[in-house]
Amino acid sequence: LHSHTTASDGQLTPTELLTRAIEKGVEMFAITDHDTVGGLAEAHLANQNHATPLVLINGCEISTRWNSFDIHIVGLNLDIAHTGLLDFLTHQRELREVRAQEIGERLAKAGIEGAYDGAKAIAGDAALSRGHYARWLADNGHATDMPSVFKRFLARGKTGYVPNNWGDMA
Structure with missing residues (x-):
């Protein structure tokens, strides 16, 4: 009930992830990309066209702040056409871009x-995240793997760390 696709910082497209879940015998599945519902239409189409569809739940992992903590809220059974939600997620994407720059x-x-x-380039159409930076930095020899990138460059107090600018959890 918590998975990411290339619509945020995952490495599989919504179709690829859904197909893998079905092949592994998963019966109920949620796609919960970071601050976007952008991959859900593709996932629903792929699910409908599959010989053995699963129960696909609309979801989103919403980035928020509470006091000085990063809080990620996994929302399930969302109305992905709700104007207020879509406006909020558009604003989140704009905040992510400012931070990424x-x-x-x-x-x-x-x-x-x-x-x-x-x-x-790694992010493609997705909002740019620290995960995309970590992949690029590791792939280009700045660290041996993604966890090392976070420790060396992207953690609080490190060279590339930028505090989040998410909205308050309230």
Whole structure:
């Protein structure tokens, strides 16, 4: 009931992820991309066209802030046509882009050129996240793997860390 696709920071398209879930015998599944419902239409279409569809639940992992903590709320059974929700998620995407640009600027000042463009290429149409930066930095030899990238560059107090700018949980 918590999975990500290429609509956010996952590595499989909604169709690929749904197909894998069905092949593994999953009977109920939720796609809960970060701050977007953008992959759900594709997933529902793929599910409807599959010989053995599963129960697909509309979801989203909403990034928020509570005091000084990052809180991610997994919402399930969402109305993905709700105007208020869609407006909120559009605003979240804009906030993610501002943060992503600042991460790129900080990494460039530290001598890591091309990180923003490289991470953006990995993200494709998805909102750029720290996960995309971590993949690019690891792939380009700045660390051995993604966890090392976070420890070295993207964690609080490190070169590429930018505090989140999410809305308050309330």
